[in-house]
Amino acid sequence: MTESFKRSAGRKVLSRSSAKELGxxxxxxxxxxxxxxxxVVIGRGKKAKLVDWEQLSGFGPDAVMVVDEGALRPxxxxxxxxxxxxxxxxxxxxxxxxxxxxLGKLDDVTFDTDTGALEELLIGDRHVQAGALMGSxxxxxxxxxxxxxxx
Amino acid sequence: MRLLMTASQIxxxxxxxxxxxxxxxxxxxxxxxxxxxRLVGVTLNKRGFLAGRSRDVLPAEAIHAVGxxxxxxxxxxxxxxxxxAPDDVAHPAVERNxxxxxxxxxxxxxxxxxxxxxLLVGSSGEVVGYQIEKTGGGRGYIPLxxxxxVSGAALVVPNITEEFVKDDLVGLGASVDEFRARLGLS
Numbered sequence: 566m567t568e569s570f571k572r573s574a575g576r577k578v579l580s581r582s583s584a585k586e587l588g589x590x591x592x593x594x595x596x597x598x599x600x601x602x603x604x605v606v607i608g609r610g611k612k613a614k615l616v617d618w619e620q621l622s623g624f625g626p627d628a629v630m631v632v633d634e635g636a637l638r639p640x641x642x643x644x645x646x647x648x649x650x651x652x653x654x655x656x657x658x659x660x661x662x663x664x665x666x667x668l669g670k671l672d673d674v675t676f677d678t679d680t681g682a683l684e685e686l687l688i689g690d691r692h693v694q695a696g697a698l699m700g701s702x703x704x705x706x707x708x709x710x711x712x713x714x715x716x
Numbered sequence: 717m718r719l720l721m722t723a724s725q726i727x728x729x730x731x732x733x734x735x736x737x738x739x740x741x742x743x744x745x746x747x748x749x750x751x752x753x754r755l756v757g758v759t760l761n762k763r764g765f766l767a768g769r770s771r772d773v774l775p776a777e778a779i780h781a782v783g784x785x786x787x788x789x790x791x792x793x794x795x796x797x798x799x800x801a802p803d804d805v806a807h808p809a810v811e812r813n814x815x816x817x818x819x820x821x822x823x824x825x826x827x828x829x830x831x832x833x834x835l836l837v838g839s840s841g842e843v844v845g846y847q848i849e850k851t852g853g854g855r856g857y858i859p860l861x862x863x864x865x866v867s868g869a870a871l872v873v874p875n876i877t878e879e880f881v882k883d884d885l886v887g888l889g890a891s892v893d894e895f896r897a898r899l900g901l902s
Contacts, residue, residue: 597735597737598735658737661732661737661783661785661786661788662783663734663780663781663788664781664783664788664837664838665729665732665781665782665783665784665785665786665787665788665837665838666783666784666785666786666837667784667785667786699734699735700733700734700735700736700737701737702733702736702737702738703737703738703739704730704732704737704738704739705732705737705739705786706737707732707733707734707735707737707788
């Protein structure tokens, strides 16, 4: 099923094994090279935890299910730390072409809830295939502009 | 039609990694080789809280693209210490600066004085023209042949350059290819 970053923000996260509520989705950390979601960030700031995509039993319309609450972990590196601080949020991020031209802002990103693979990037009313994504960080999402339709 | 920008417009642009989407530095100044007709690199300032001069430099070979809103590099390893950089990047010669030089045609007419460099947007720093203060007054833009004589005080351009003095970058962008074709350059 296709889901969007915007719609999934704030979704409840529950443990499948204990049925306990663990928090809510604050951020989806993307692996730009693989064009997929690497991890879900639960909560913000110092108490934020990550859960790797492989540790989900389901990304549903009403809740995100984690196999076990033991799968929650603190940020492991600088990039994950930045993610817990909300610096890597793709929605609202500046979209920059590989050639150094600003294309607008990313309004939303869609993905496949089965695989975590990114599907489309939305810039205004332009739909860009996720394959155009070359990198993303705190400053910008960098896109191959040959795959971006003109405004 | 070529999209062009001046070197002044590049100063202050963020240096952004293609693979990381991070702004790793910003452009302090460009280092130009008039003989080669291209940038040899850029000097850098730090971004954010640490703002100020950076020791690192960015050689032109490591520039992925010079854009209107950012200078793109593949990753942060493109920024290198001056000791690891080619000599013309680490220690740019002062006489390399063409700003203020007189532009003379081979026939001996003065077209004006160089006020800025004009670069091809999207390239790794190809300089395709100069902005000049015209001899008769006012700002103009002239295309550059690939090779030309430069002395440090004056530079010599082909006679036909006089026909290609434009009032703006758009005009120059539209005529660069025709100019080069007339000279048999490309």
